[in-house]
Amino acid sequence: MDQTLTTTMTVNGTQVTRSIPARQHLVDFLREELGLTGSHLGCEHGVCGACTIRVNGEIVRGCLMLAVQANGCRVETIEGLSDSKELEKLQKAFHEKNALQCGFCTPGMLMAAQDLVRQRKKVSREEIRSHISGNYCRCTGYQAIVDAIEEVIQTEVTHG
């Protein structure tokens, strides 16, 4: 039985209502229905972190949540956080530190990193590594990513 359910959610500040098949996960909905292709799909079973998005202010695996479960929720994606300039400092730091090569993991990596940055507390490199441990990057070896996040957090905590 391929049941569809009328679902309403706020995506990057805009309310959308669609009839969604129960089996469709949230990132497929964002990509296929709304054309928001910034959230990537790597493994589709919760291992790689490329699909990391925010639901009601908390980061989640977008592939491990059904789109119908987002009914009534506030969903934020890389597109929303880029447009609002919330990610501006991280994006600049990623660019400057060469914290990406192919870029496939970058949207998820930025969403996870911003989750730590917005906590506005001093953290060690070890804590940064732990926070992004659920996000795989197969190019950079992570050093540059940790460098970029560390720089932003240091500036935010000292000057923010």
Added chain:
Amino acid sequence: MKAPSFAYAKPRSLAEAFDLLERPGAKILAGGQSLIPSLNLRLSAPEILVDITGLPGLSRIEPANGAVRIGALCTHAQLEKSEDIRKHLPLLAEAVPQIAHTAIRNRGTLGGSLALADPAAELPACAVALDAVLVIAGKKGERRVKAVDFFKGLFETDLRENEILVGAEFPKADKSVFLELTRRHGDYAIVGLAAAVQRSERRIAFFGVGGKPVLLKPKTLDDAKASIPTPAADLYHTASTKLHLAKVLLERAWTRL
């Protein structure tokens, strides 16, 4: 891969949930952090998912009478941030950050972890070590089962059809230790242990060694070492490696018990 087709319902009351669970091929969905991967991998093919996350009152953490009652829908993130858990159940406070990653802890639930009964999962072992009592609701009312009796085997529990795990009561411990060894942070454990001292009795629950948490109540370290059952090998580790690692963890834990 993509999940197979299924229907979906989100009941607002336990009564409504029990009715839905009577439909053929019904399966409970809570945080979905294990169920949705298994759907995406087509390892599971339910007819209807009954999303219980809309049930009221199942996300509370309530300390009372030497124990803490935790609602089944409490997420790992909620446990991680809870002052009550840090104060009254340091074993859980130590264990939870080692479960998967932030994005998964934001959705995965206590009830989901206990009801799934993955043999390498952290919370079932904590429940066994602390002698927790699991609260199960059915159409005819509630029943209570000790953790040690709840876990029957590999992904097998005492839950019967049309029952819902609604919470668990974790008694406090005088001392506790949680240790696990993983290949990478957030992975399921190669082997791990949750240990507690309650009324001068040491309770050590190993996980990742068999189909369910293995509880030992040793008097001495040598006793304990001798009574660890030989673990089953996994994809990456032989039985003897896992047994060795279990003993290493035991020695590390012993000085804190």
